[in-house]
């Protein structure tokens with residue numbers, strides 16, 4: 001090893017050992033839930049899988065009960081494994097459980113400290129959350145686009161049933177692009193493909209243990225030229241910014257040419273908030289909306305399709321209602337106005353969020369900002385908390401027959417409250433800012449898909465619903481056969497949807 005190598009190693013060993021020792025000493029003077037045994041210094045960092053952490057964390061919940069503690073480098077994580085404790089801490093004490101731990105790689109280097117989802121609970125977060133709230137709560141704004149794009153979705157399924165996964169991604173992306181940039185996206189749009197790529201890069205890097213500096217944030221104090229992870233992070237940052245900037249540039253160009261549709265982007269660029277933002281901050285507002293708005297609905301639609309193929313009994317019950325409202329012979333497509341009568345579809349969407357929560361299998365970490373006590377435990381400020389989404393969703397103490405896709409479980413008084421009965425959007429003040437849009441995206445799309453198409457397993461490739469991958473690099477996460485319910489349904493799609501394929505903006 002050369003002199004520089006030895007120097008880096010020396011610094012790293014010193015910083016890592018020092019921060020581990022500090023965290024060890026601090027935790028020893030508090031009282032934490034049962035600690036999962038790990039190795040010195042790195043704790044459980046090498047035990048947690050890089051992806052699909054849900055089943056791993058559920059096994060630990062089965063063993064340790066409602067809470068357990070893990071050590072990822074110098075970060076102490078407490079997993080909350082029941083709705084009861086999530087409610088008690090992350091909901092009721094949200095004022096002190098809503099910050100984020102430091103992520104020097106994924107937030108600092110890869111996002112220029114500008115990704116809202118990783119921001120500490122501070123003024124900057126509040127300002128951005130207000131902007132997100134304004135754009136994401138007016139459901140009327142989204143309804144016409146969801147109507148149009150879900151017709152395009154049916155058309156794409158009719159013409160290219162094998163491309164169902166890409167069609168779902170295009171659908172979700174085109175809704176948000178229409179609202180934010182006033183433009184539609186096409187199947188295989190290279191810009192959309194690249195957007196999903198940058199999102200996957202972010203998600204891959206966000207998993208605990210993947211980046212040493214996120215496990216030991218103290219390493220961020222190393223001189224920059226000694227941070228061997230930095231060049232990779234900076235490359236991802238540049239690539240991500242380029243993808244976001246392309247959309248903003250297109251918007252500005254079209255505004256100048258006078259042929260840009262009014263949209264969030266045109267108004268946003270004139271606001272006083274934007275005047276006070278850096279280029280990176282501005283681009284990450286656009287980027288967050290594009291990314292968060294596209295992937296989540298794509299994944300949820302996929303989960304419901306997997307649920308339809310593996311537990312087909314509920315599809316029959318959904319069809320009884322759909323046919324009663326829209327006709328037994330493909331008379332018309334489900335519409336927004338049918339929502340009150342299509343209660344079962346609303347329950348299907350909720351079950352889709354609950355069933356295999358693979359958008360955030362082990363929740364999203366928040367950081368406690370003040371020492372706290374709970375049921376005999378004492379947590380130091382700085383402890384990271386997360387709701388163990390997979391363990392809760394699949395616990396028989398929480399749900400009857402939890403592995404089954406069974407929308408009927410949600411046919412109760414809380415049906416009209418999309419956040420009640422599952423944790424897919426997260427708890428407390430960091431609850432997903434786009435839950436209304438997400439729920440509606442999925443509702444209209446799945447109502448129409450279930451009315452027109454059958455989803456069955458491919459006999460040689462059965463779906464293992466417990467291991468549906470989260471990140472798939474553009475390929476469908478499982479195989480499924482998509483077929484038309486009848487010729488009459490094909491005729492309905494041709495009659496009602498072909499027109500939208502010619503609309504361009």
Ligand code: HEM
Pocket residue numbers: 116117118119129132136176288289290292293294296297300353359360364365424425426427429430431432433434435437438439
């Ligand atoms: C379709 C289903 C969706 C699901 C299941 C989902 C899930 C989540 C989850 C689990 C979080 C983290 C919550 C936490 O930290 O406690 C989150 C945060 C967020 N989501 Fe969603 N999301 C969805 C749709 C959307 C859409 C459509 C948008 C916007 C277009 C969006 C924008 C955001 C934003 C901005 C945050 C960060 C909030 C913050 O940190 O304050 N989401 N979402």
